[in-house]
Amino acid sequence: METANYAAMKQYQSFNAIEEMNTSIREFLYNYSHEIPKSAVECIKVLSRYACKIIGVAWIKIDTLATILSVSRSTVERALRLLKKHGIIQSIPTFRKGKGGNGCNVYIIKKLHDLKELPSNDVPNEVGKMKGRTSITNLDNSKADSVKLQSETESIKATLSRRINKPNNVNEPSLNDLDNSFTPGNVQNEFIQATKPFLNAIDTFKLWSRVLIAYRKVSLEKPLYEVIDCAISAFKQSVFAKKVGRIKSTFEGYFYTICYANLVVEKRRECKHLLYDFLK
Incomplete structure (x- = not known):
């Protein structure tokens, strides 16, 4: 152009x-x-x-x-x-x-x-x-996909309706009973796998929120997936501290402190690297 x-x-x-x-x-x-x-x-x-x-x-x-x-x-x-x-x-x-x-x-x-x-x-x-061109084949496929999607949507609605109006004697898992396979997709898989033996979906998501807060506060140039080991290391340290009775406040607060400290170390490494390039 x-x-x-x-x-x-x-x-x-x-x-x-x-x-x-x-x-x-x-x-x-x-x-x-x-x-x-x-x-x-x-x-x-x-x-x-x-x-x-x-x-x-x-x-x-x-x-x-x-x-x-x-x-x-x-x-x-x-x-x-x-x-x-x-x-x-x-x-x-x-x-x-x-x-x-x-x-x-x-x-x-x-x-x-x-x-x-x-x-x-x-x-x-x-x-x-x-x-100005429209493929008849594509049009037919589009209509078929539309009908299929509408059918699937109606099926999901019917299922939800049955679940909501089900008898009270049928047990449904609570939020705290959901395992890590229900964790939202924005949580990185490496972190899910590390927390899987210890936490359910909601607790993993809460810890991940702390990771995001720490990452944004430190303002690293690296994307989060490159420093995910900092979060995983913080979790393992926090589990150990919990097992030996070192945590006096909350597990989430202790985890955030360790995670933030690990990311600060990464930030210092970044600054040293930038300083080295500048001097070079």
């Missing part, structure tokens, strides 16, 4: 209003900010500020992003790769008309959980032709 080709960029508009775009980004950060570094969080925020003219479409140079964020070009490139991996943005390359060479990339901010692929063909006329 040609640089500064407004008509070509307009076709990629992904939101109808700025508030809709901001809501989608807030939802993304709520679910994934613990999995991506701070540089990626700040990067998507800057892109959103440049995506207000054509809502959801930002065109900006990587060097400009690096200057705004006060980080290196490689840090921005790494942040953009992570955002693409999580599906919140898609990049479209551009070229300079007449001069030749690559222009600044166009970044499309996508709706969370939107599985619809944006058109890969950047020529407006070709895109227009594609819009």
Whole structure:
């Protein structure tokens, strides 16, 4: 696509209003900010500020992003790769008309959980032709999937209705009886496996919430999955302390203290590494 080709960029508009775009980004950060570094969080925020003219479409140079964020070009490139991996943005390359060479990339901010692929063909006329075509096979498959989904939904509703209106003498597991297979999907599997022999789903989720609080407080550049050993080590230390009677307050509070201390050590290592690179 040609640089500064407004008509070509307009076709990629992904939101109808700025508030809709901001809501989608807030939802993304709520679910994934613990999995991506701070540089990626700040990067998507800057892109959103440049995506207000054509809502959801930002065109900006990587060097400009690096200057705004006060980080290196490689840090921005790494942040953009992570955002693409999580599906919140898609990049479209551009070229300079007449001069030749690559222009600044166009970044499309996508709706969370939107599985619809944006058109890969950047020529407006070709895109227009594609819009008018509909495959009969795809249409039939779509209708079949819709009927199947509706049938499954009605089945689930009927099941829930029976469970809610069941006789009182039928025992149903309480919240505290749920094992770790019921743990929400945002809890990392390594942590679930470490706590599985000792805790149920609700207690594992409570401890994971403490992990997220500690991680955000320390402000590590590394994503959480790279330092998950800090949380697992804190849990094992806390179990040992509980067994030998060292914990005087609550298990959750003791665990948080150890987890936070472990993450602080990781933060110091990061700072030393950055200082070493600077001196080099």
